[in-house]
Amino acid sequence: MYPITLNLKNKPVLIIGGGKIAARKIKGLLGEGADMTVISPILHKDIKQEMITWIQKEYEASDIRPQYQLIFACTDNNSLNEQILSDALPSQLVNVVSNKEKSDFYNMSMIKHKGIKIGITTEGASPKVTKETRIKLQEWLNKNEE
Template identity: 25%
Template sequence: MNFPLFINLKDKKVLIVGAGAIAARRATVLTEFGAEVMVVAPAAGDSVRELAEAGRLVWKRHAFCEQDLEALNRSFLVIAATSDRAVNDHIVQLCHERHIPVNHAGDQTQCDFQFPAIVRNDPVVIGVNAGGKDHGLVKRVAAELREWMA
């Protein structure tokens, strides 16, 4: 069971390895909450490209490699979200060795933290999570909360 914790991400460095749909969703929400996001991926979809072009994140256009260890070492959080499980597993290992919280997008058992469904209506922020077990329930609860708060 995870404890819901709200963290001030303003100016905190977050490294996201990968730039697919999951990485793009994480990058978008993290930048909205003030994190300094760096994405490492040789290619990216429109969302990551647009965020980079708008100056909301830094996109390093290459596969994760040794030269990225410095960025990893300075990170407050890391998200391993490539399509290659072995790469994600390796990133998790590197983070655990350095005591850096990491999220493995493909394996909840390797996550130090999870992303909730976020419901916002300033100044209220609500996070909804079911521990990775029932995404449908989380979506329904979040939708009900959004409707209730409208």
């Protein structure tokens, strides 16, 4: 794996699904300045509707548009998530939350501290371990500030 950082500021990103996992992804992407579009019949209470473009409907293959470079398949239906991957264009990167092996990329848990960013990942194997590690490292950094 080759670590990279993407500049997502004002870049159109598509999330299909509006549940708890989508809410977590949206929060991080908004923090990076992404221009978020969410397609879902419902939105989780943690998704700030005023911060996204919400298309309130069920997913259809025609929702995949070329302007989306990153797509997150965040539904609670594994076969639909895989259909989204299949519908994507070859130039689009897709994160399938229900199947890390089929995902084109993984999210990293990020720490921003004094002008640096530190990324932590288990390559999709354990978001819980990633989160716990991020919290412990952030606490250590804060405790050891000069």
